[in-house]
Amino acid sequence: MAGSRPQGNGPQGLPGISVTGRRAATFCLLLVGALCVQATRVQVFEAGDLDHNSANQRLVVERYARPRGDILVGARPVTGSRPTGGRYAYKRSYTDGPTYAAVTGFASQTYGNSQLEGTEDDLLTGTDGRLSGWSLWDAVSRRHDPGGDVYTTIDPAAQQAAMRGLGDQKGAVAAIEPATGRILALASTPSYDPGDFAGSSGADQMAWNRLRTDSDQPMLNRALRQTYPPGSTFKVVTAAAALAAGVVTDPAAPTGAPFPYVLPGTTTPLVNDSADCDRPGLSLDAAMTASCNSVLGYLGVRTGLSKVVATAEGFGFNDAKLDVPVRPARSNVDTSMDPSQLALSSIGQFDTTATPLVMAMVAAGVANDGTVMCPQLVDKLTRSDGTEVELMKPAVYRRALTPAVAGQVRKLMTDVVENGTGGNARIAGAVVGGKTGTAQHGVDNSGTPYAWFISWAKPAGSDAVPPVAVAVVVADSDATDVTGGALAAPIARSVMQAVLGR
Amino acid sequence: MTRSAARPNRPVSSGRTTELVLVLAAVLTAVFGYVEVGVDLDGEVPAEAAQYGVALGVLALAAHGVVRWRARYADPLLLPIAVLLNGIGLVVIHRLDRATPGREAAAAQLLWSSLGVALFIAVVLLVGDHRRLRRYAYLGALVALVLLVVPVLFPPVYGSRIWIVVGPLSFQPGEFAKLLLAVFFAAYLAVHRDALALTGRRVWRWQLPRGRVLGPVLLIWAAFVGVLVLETDLGTALLYFGLFVVMLYVATARTGWIAIGLGLAAVGAVTVGWLSPHVHSRVVDWLDPLGSIAAGRGANQIAQSLFAFAWGGELGTGLGNGHSVLIGFAAKSDFILATLGEELGLTGLIAVFLLYALLVSRGFRTGIALRDPFGRLLAIGLAAIVGLQVFVVAGGVLALIPLTGMTMPFIAQGGSSVVTNWIIVALLVRMSDDARRPAPAPAPPVAPAPEVP
Numbered sequence: 001m002a003g004s005r006p007q008g009n010g011p012q013g014l015p016g017i018s019v020t021g022r023r024a025a026t027f028c029l030l031l032v033g034a035l036c037v038q039a040t041r042v043q044v045f046e047a048g049d050l051d052h053n054s055a056n057q058r059l060v061v062e063r064y065a066r067p068r069g070d071i072l073v074g075a076r077p078v079t080g081s082r083p084t085g086g087r088y089a090y091k092r093s094y095t096d097g098p099t100y101a102a103v104t105g106f107a108s109q110t111y112g113n114s115q116l117e118g119t120e121d122d123l124l125t126g127t128d129g130r131l132s133g134w135s136l137w138d139a140v141s142r143r144h145d146p147g148g149d150v151y152t153t154i155d156p157a158a159q160q161a162a163m164r165g166l167g168d169q170k171g172a173v174a175a176i177e178p179a180t181g182r183i184l185a186l187a188s189t190p191s192y193d194p195g196d197f198a199g200s201s202g203a204d205q206m207a208w209n210r211l212r213t214d215s216d217q218p219m220l221n222r223a224l225r226q227t228y229p230p231g232s233t234f235k236v237v238t239a240a241a242a243l244a245a246g247v248v249t250d251p252a253a254p255t256g257a258p259f260p261y262v263l264p265g266t267t268t269p270l271v272n273d274s275a276d277c278d279r280p281g282l283s284l285d286a287a288m289t290a291s292c293n294s295v296l297g298y299l300g301v302r303t304g305l306s307k308v309v310a311t312a313e314g315f316g317f318n319d320a321k322l323d324v325p326v327r328p329a330r331s332n333v334d335t336s337m338d339p340s341q342l343a344l345s346s347i348g349q350f351d352t353t354a355t356p357l358v359m360a361m362v363a364a365g366v367a368n369d370g371t372v373m374c375p376q377l378v379d380k381l382t383r384s385d386g387t388e389v390e391l392m393k394p395a396v397y398r399r400a401l402t403p404a405v406a407g408q409v410r411k412l413m414t415d416v417v418e419n420g421t422g423g424n425a426r427i428a429g430a431v432v433g434g435k436t437g438t439a440q441h442g443v444d445n446s447g448t449p450y451a452w453f454i455s456w457a458k459p460a461g462s463d464a465v466p467p468v469a470v471a472v473v474v475a476d477s478d479a480t481d482v483t484g485g486a487l488a489a490p491i492a493r494s495v496m497q498a499v500l501g502r
Numbered sequence: 503m504t505r506s507a508a509r510p511n512r513p514v515s516s517g518r519t520t521e522l523v524l525v526l527a528a529v530l531t532a533v534f535g536y537v538e539v540g541v542d543l544d545g546e547v548p549a550e551a552a553q554y555g556v557a558l559g560v561l562a563l564a565a566h567g568v569v570r571w572r573a574r575y576a577d578p579l580l581l582p583i584a585v586l587l588n589g590i591g592l593v594v595i596h597r598l599d600r601a602t603p604g605r606e607a608a609a610a611q612l613l614w615s616s617l618g619v620a621l622f623i624a625v626v627l628l629v630g631d632h633r634r635l636r637r638y639a640y641l642g643a644l645v646a647l648v649l650l651v652v653p654v655l656f657p658p659v660y661g662s663r664i665w666i667v668v669g670p671l672s673f674q675p676g677e678f679a680k681l682l683l684a685v686f687f688a689a690y691l692a693v694h695r696d697a698l699a700l701t702g703r704r705v706w707r708w709q710l711p712r713g714r715v716l717g718p719v720l721l722i723w724a725a726f727v728g729v730l731v732l733e734t735d736l737g738t739a740l741l742y743f744g745l746f747v748v749m750l751y752v753a754t755a756r757t758g759w760i761a762i763g764l765g766l767a768a769v770g771a772v773t774v775g776w777l778s779p780h781v782h783s784r785v786v787d788w789l790d791p792l793g794s795i796a797a798g799r800g801a802n803q804i805a806q807s808l809f810a811f812a813w814g815g816e817l818g819t820g821l822g823n824g825h826s827v828l829i830g831f832a833a834k835s836d837f838i839l840a841t842l843g844e845e846l847g848l849t850g851l852i853a854v855f856l857l858y859a860l861l862v863s864r865g866f867r868t869g870i871a872l873r874d875p876f877g878r879l880l881a882i883g884l885a886a887i888v889g890l891q892v893f894v895v896a897g898g899v900l901a902l903i904p905l906t907g908m909t910m911p912f913i914a915q916g917g918s919s920v921v922t923n924w925i926i927v928a929l930l931v932r933m934s935d936d937a938r939r940p941a942p943a944p945a946p947p948v949a950p951a952p953e954v955p
Contacts, residue, residue, distance in 0.1 A: 014699060014755040017878045018870050024748050024882060025866035028889035032859045035893060036852050038902040042811045043848040050812035053792065055801035058813050058825050087827070 057087075064088035064109055069124040069147030069384060071104050071116055074156045077149075079104060088200060092117075097193035099163050102172075102186045102221045103154055103377065105326070106194030111208055115221065116150055116377065117194075119325040123148040123381055123389065130381075130389050146384040153182035153379045153392070157498040158468070162187035165491030171474040172222035174356040175495050178364035178456060179465040180394040181373030183324065185495055186357075192218040224328040227353035228473055231439030232484070233452045234312075234348030235296045236362055239288060239412055241311035242299040243405045251288075251408055254281040261294035264339035270297045270347075273438070288412045289420035291436060293347045300346025301339045308346060309333050314400025315365050315372055316358040324357070324377045331358040348437060356471045359454045361397075364469035366409045366433070367456035370401030410456075417455070424489035425455050430500055431466075432457040434492065436484030448476050453488035457496040468499040517578030517938075518570050524582035525562045532558055532589025535821055539597045542822030554596075557612060558589055561619045568623045573935035577868060580934065583861045584622075584912060584927045588615050588920065590854065591913035593821065594841055598834050601827045607834055607915050614917035618924030625928035632877050632933050639689030643722055646682035649675035650729045676730065676738040677909070677918040680887055681925060683726060683742060684749075688880035690719050691753035695875065699754035731770075734780050737894050737906030743767055744890045749883050753875075781904075788904035803830055803837065807899045810840040811851075818847025834915035836907050839899050855896070858911070862889040865930050871937035881933050884926050 042050070050056060067081035067090050078100045080093040092107040094100070105115020113121055122128040124147045131145040155175075162173035166189040175185035196207035211219050220226055242248045248255060259280040260269035270293050272278055277292030287295035300308055309318075312333040316322055320330040331354040337345060344350035357375060365372035374395040381389040401409065413433030416422040422434040437452030451474040458466035472488040472495075533555040540548030548554075562585045569576050592615065596608035629635065635642075653666050653675060666673045691698070697715045723746050730739035747763035750756075775785045786793070791804040801809065806829045813819065824844035829837050843851045865885025872878045888911055895914075898905035909919040 016755075017752055017875065017882070020752040020755045021866055021870045021878065021882050024752050024886060025863060025870075027748070028862050028866070028886065028893075029859060031889060031893040031897075032855050032862075034902060035855055035896045035900065038897070038900045039811065039843065039848055039851050039855070042808055042900055043815055043843060043851070046808075047812035047815050050809050053795065053801075053805075053809065055792075055795040055805065056809040056813075057828055058809060061825055061828075 064090050069149045071150045073154045092198040094195040097195045098191035101191045102188040109200040115326050120150045149382045151379040155184040158185040158495050161494040161498040165494050170476040172356045173472050174223045174360040175470040176360045176364040178368035178469045181375045183377045186223045188222040190216050190218045223356045228450045229439040230348040230354040231437035232291045233435045233437035233454045236435050237312050238296050238300045238346040240409045241308045242303045245303045245307045247302045248284045251284040257295040257298040261298045270294045289415050297343035301343050314398040315362045324375045328355050328357050359471035363454040363456045365400045367466040367469050369403040370406035372397040372400050421485045425493045430457050438483045450475050451487035452484045453492045455492045468496050470495050516574045521578035525566050528582045528586035529559045535593035538821040575935045575939040576931040577864050577934035587912035595915050614920045618921045622924045622928040636689045639686045642682035643686040646679035649679045674918040677922045684883035687749045692875035695753040737908035748886045784904045791901045807840040810844040814844040814847045816848050818845050821845045838914045858892045868934040868937050
C-alpha cells in the first residue's frame with residue numbers, strides 16, 4: 001500500500017495527512033463499531049444466560065423488591081411480607097409457619113423456594129403474564145404487577161387436627177375430598193418454621209444449616225415426598241383387584257384360600273398377625289376385618305400380576321408426574337415379579353411403597369365410586385385485588401374401579417371399622433370405612449413398624465360421596481403398641497371429625 | 503488535496519446558532535436525566551433539579567459565549583457533545599451517590615467540571631494560535647514525564663501507582679500527561695516526517711528510518727511506557743502506545759509502522775501478562791469472566807459488569823432502577839459504563855458510543871482540514887486519544903479486551919480526567935476555528951471600464 005500512490009501529496013508521492021488521517025479515523029470508527037457489536041452481544045444475545053447466572057443477585061433483588069402475594073388457607077393468609085430496609089426490600093413471613101409448612105414450603109432470599117412458594121412463584125412475585133391485561137404495554141412502561149394470591153384447598157380445621165394428632169411423633173397425614181380431589185390436609189411432622197430462614201442474615205443461615213443437618217429431617221415433606229411400605233392398607237387395592245377380576249364375586253363367601261399359605265416356589269408360609277386368620281377358606285370380608293396376610297397374599301397371586309398392578313396404577317402408583325401442583329415422590333408397585341414376590345406385594349410388603357398422598361387417593365377412589373380425582377392443592381389463583389386468574393376444576397384422574405366393585409370394597413372397609421382392627425376410627429353418627437396397616441421395616445424388621453391407617457367417612461344416612469378420605473402414617477413413634485389401629489386410626493378419626501364438623 | 507483547495511472560497515456559516523441550540527438541548531437532556539433519577543427513586547421531581555439545570559446551563563453558556571466571542575468559526579458540534587457527555591456523567595454519578603449512603607461524589611464532580619470549563623475558556627482565550635504550542639513541545643514532554651514518575655512516590659491505590667494523593671484530593675497525572683505527549687509527538691513528527699518516511703535503509707520491503715531521527719521520539723515514548731508499565735497502569739500505557747503508532751502512521755504514511763507497532767504491542771503484552779500477577783489475573787478474568795463463579799469464588803468485577811449490562815437489555819431499567827451497587831467500588835470510575843448500560847440499555851449505550859464517535863470524527867475532520875502539519879497531527883492525535891481511551895475502557899468493562907482501568911472521558915468520576923478532556927475539547931475548538939475560518943475575502947475585482955461607445 002505504502003509508496004504506491006503517486007498522486008499523494010505527502011512526502012515523495014506518499015499519501016498525505018488527509019488520506020492517512022482519514023484512514024486513522026476509519027480505524028477509530030471500527031473500534032466503536034466493535035464496541036457496539038460487543039454491547040449487543042452482551043445485552044441482547046447473552047443477556048438471558050447472564051440474568052439467570054447463580055452469582056447474579058438481580059433476580060433475587062427484584063423478586064424481593066415488592067411484597068410477595070399471599071398463600072391463603074380458608075380465606076385467611078398464612079403468609080405475609082415484611083419490609084427489611086436492606087438490599088432485599090421485603091422478607092417472607094409466615095403465620096403459624098410449622099402448621100402449614102408442608103403446604104406452603106418456603107420462600108427464602110438465600111435458599112430459593114419450595115412447594116407452593118416454588119410452583120406458584122411467578123404468580124406470587126407478579127411476573128405471571130396472566131396478571132396483566134396489557135403485557136406488551138406493561139413491558140414497555142415497566143409496570144410491575146403486584147403479586148397475586150394463591151388460595152389453597154386446605155381445610156384449616158382438618159390441618160390443625162392432623163398436626164395435633166401427629167404431635168411430636170414422626171409422621172404424615174394426607175386428606176382428600178373424594179368427589180373433587182381437593183386436598184384438605186397435608187401435614188408432616190416434625191415440622192419447621194419457614195420464616196426462620198426467609199431472610200439473608202447470619203441467623204437465617206444458621207437456622208437453615210441447623211434444619212438441613214437435623215437427623216429428624218424436619219424439612220422433609222413426608223406427606224408428599226416420602227414413600228413408606230403401605231403394609232396392610234394395600235390390601236384394599238388387592239381386594240379391589242380381586243373383586244374387579246372376578247376372582248372373588250361374593251365377599252362373604254369362602255375364598256378357597258388355604259392355610260397355611262406357602263409362598264409359591266418356596267417353603268416359606270405367609271404368617272398372620274391374628275389367630276383369627278389361621279384357618280383355611282375364610283371369606284374376603286372376614287380376611288379384611290382381621291387383616292389376614294395369607295388370604296390376601298393368595299388372592300393377589302390368583303388375581304395375577306397385571307391386574308393387581310393395573311388396579312394400583314389406577315390409584316396413582318407408578319406415576320412419577322402426579323403434580324398437585326407440587327410434585328410428590330413416585331409410589332411403587334413392581335411390574336415384574338414372581339408369584340412369591342407378588343404375594344408379598346399384595347399385602348404391601350416387598351418393593352411396594354407409597355406416599356401418604358397416594359394411599360389417601362386409594363381411600364378417596366373407593367369412596368368416590370371407583371373414580372379417582374386428580375388431587376389438587378390450589379383452589380384458585382387471584383390478582384392482588386381479588387379478581388380471579390384461574391379457578392380449580394375437578395378433573396378425573398383414573399376410573400380405577402367400577403361403582404359396583406367400589407361399593408363392595410366400601411362394605412369391606414366399613415366392616416373393618418365396625419367389627420375389626422379399625423375400631424379406633426369409629427365416629428358416632430357417621431359411617432366410617434378404613435383399613436389399618438402395620439408395616440415392618442429395617443433389617444430383619446428391626447425398625448419400629450410404620451403404623452398406617454387409611455379411611456373415609458360420611459354422615460350416617462347420607463347417600464352422597466363421603467366428604468373426606470384420609471391417610472395417616474406414623475413412623476418411629478415411642479408408643480409400645482405400634483399398630484395402625486392403635487396409633488394412626490385416632491389421628492384419622494380426628495381429621496375426619498374436623499371435616500364432618502362433629 | 504482538492505478539498506482544501508476548494509475550501510477557502512466557499513462561504514462558511516459560523517454555526518454558532520446551531521451550537522447554541524445544541525448546547526441548550528444537551529443541558530435539557532441532562533436535566534431530564536436528573537429528573538428521571540429523582541422520579542424513579544423517590545417518585546417525585548427532585549427539588550435540586552432547577553439548581554442542577556442552572557449550574558450546568560451557566561457552565562455551558564459561558565463556554566458557548568467564549569466560543570462565540572473568540573472562536574466564532576469553531577466546529578459547532580464539539581462543545582455540545584462535551585456538555586452532553588459531562589451532563590450524563592453528572593447524572594449517573596449522582597444516581598450512584600444515591601445508592602451508596604454518605605457519598606457525595608456528584609458535587610465534587612460538578613466542581614471539577616466547573617474547573618474544566620474554566621480551563622476550556624482559558625485555553626480558547628489564551629491559545630490564540632495553536633502553532634505556538636510547538637515551542638513548548640520538549641518542555642511539555644519533560645513535564646509530562648515528571649508528572650508520570652511522581653506517583654511512584656505515593657502508595658499504590660488498588661494495585662496501581664498512578665495517583666498523587668494530597669489529603670482529600672487525588673490527581674491522576676497520567677490523564678494530563680497524555681495531552682503533553684500528543685503535543686510533543688505532533689511537534690516532532692511535523693518536523694521530521696519526511697526524514698522518517700524516506701531516509702534510512704531498506705530492509706526487504708520496509709524502509710527503516712535512521713536512528714538519529716527515530717531515536718529521540720522512540721526514547722521518549724519508551725520512557726513513558728516504561729514508567730507506566732512499572733506503575734502497572736496498563737490502560738494508559740496501551741493508550742500511549744496506540745497514540746504513538748497512529749500519529750507515526752498518519753505523519754509518514756508508512757504502513758510498516760503499524761505492523762511493527764502491533765508486533766511490539768503483542769510482545770509487550772505477553773511479557774507483562776506473564777510477569778505481573780495483577781495483569782495476569784485480569785487476562786484470566788477476560789478470557790473467562792464467569793470462571794470465578796464456577797470456581798466458587800463468586801462473581802468478579804467483570805462478571806458483575808456483564809450482569810449489569812445484561813440486566814439492562816435493549817431498553818434499560820430506567821435511571822435509578824438498576825442495581826449498580828452490586829458492581830462494587832469502581833462503579834463511578836472504571837465501571838460507570840456498566841450502570842449506563844444497565845439503566846439506559848443497549849439503546850442508551852450505543853447513543854453514548856455514537857456521541858464519542860461524533861466527537862472523535864469531528865477531531866479528525868479538524869485535523870484533515872487544517873493546513874499546518876503540526877496542527878493536523880495534534881488534532882488527529884487528540885481525537886485518537888479520545889477514541890482509543892473510549893475503546894480501551896468500554897472494551898474492558900464489556901469484556902471485549904482485558905480490563906486495564908481507565909476512565910470514560912467526561913462521564914467517569916475523576917477530576918483529572920474531566921479537566922483534561924475539557925482541555926482537549928478546547929484545543930480542538932481552537933484549531934477547528936482556524937480550520938473552518940474562511941480565507942480573507944479576495945480584493946473585489948476591479949470593475950471593467952465601461953465601454954464608451
